[in-house]
Amino acid sequence: MMFKTHLIFGILAGLFFARAFIIEYSYLFVAVVAFFAIFPDIDMYKSKIGSKVKPISFILNFLFGHRGFVHSLLFAFGIYGLFYFFVNSTYAAASFIGFSSHLLLDGLSPDGIKPLFPFRPRINGIIRSNGIVDYALFFTFLAGIVWMLI
Numbered sequence: 001m002m003f004k005t006h007l008i009f010g011i012l013a014g015l016f017f018a019r020a021f022i023i024e025y026s027y028l029f030v031a032v033v034a035f036f037a038i039f040p041d042i043d044m045y046k047s048k049i050g051s052k053v054k055p056i057s058f059i060l061n062f063l064f065g066h067r068g069f070v071h072s073l074l075f076a077f078g079i080y081g082l083f084y085f086f087v088n089s090t091y092a093a094a095s096f097i098g099f100s101s102h103l104l105l106d107g108l109s110p111d112g113i114k115p116l117f118p119f120r121p122r123i124n125g126i127i128r129s130n131g132i133v134d135y136a137l138f139f140t141f142l143a144g145i146v147w148m149l150i
């Protein structure tokens with residue numbers, strides 16, 4: 001999916017969970033969800049986030065490839081654990097929600113993801129990045145955000 005589709009879906013997911021669980025400082029919660037919704041593409045140095053931290057991105061790409069370990073549930077749980085121990089359970093949940101939203105969307109693309117990397121199965125779909133459905137999702141999520149904020 002496009003960077004902006006991941007970002008908008010992350011914001012929508014953040015707003016939804018912040019509302020559903022009445023989370024204090026909800027905008028920070030939404031920001032953390034949105035950040036982790038774009039974070040996994042750090043394993044590709046040409047991505048928006050990867051290009052900001054090229055050396056780290058290059059190493060991650062070299063070690064695991066794009067959509068490898070950094071696009072897995074194990075990595076998501078690892079970040080959840082770090083937040084849980086060093087911050088709190090609310091922001092651990094925020095990181096996990098954002099990360100999961102990214103994996104969910106990438107799982108709909110033809111290349112797909114391996115949620116249990118390095119093991120099978122590979123989950124994939126038919127929605128191409130930059131394609132018409134990607135744009136349709138982007139505008140649907142954007143409408144969802146507008147609907148939640150009015």
Ligand SMILES: [Zn+2]
Pocket residue numbers: 040041067071102106
């Ligand atoms: Zn991705």
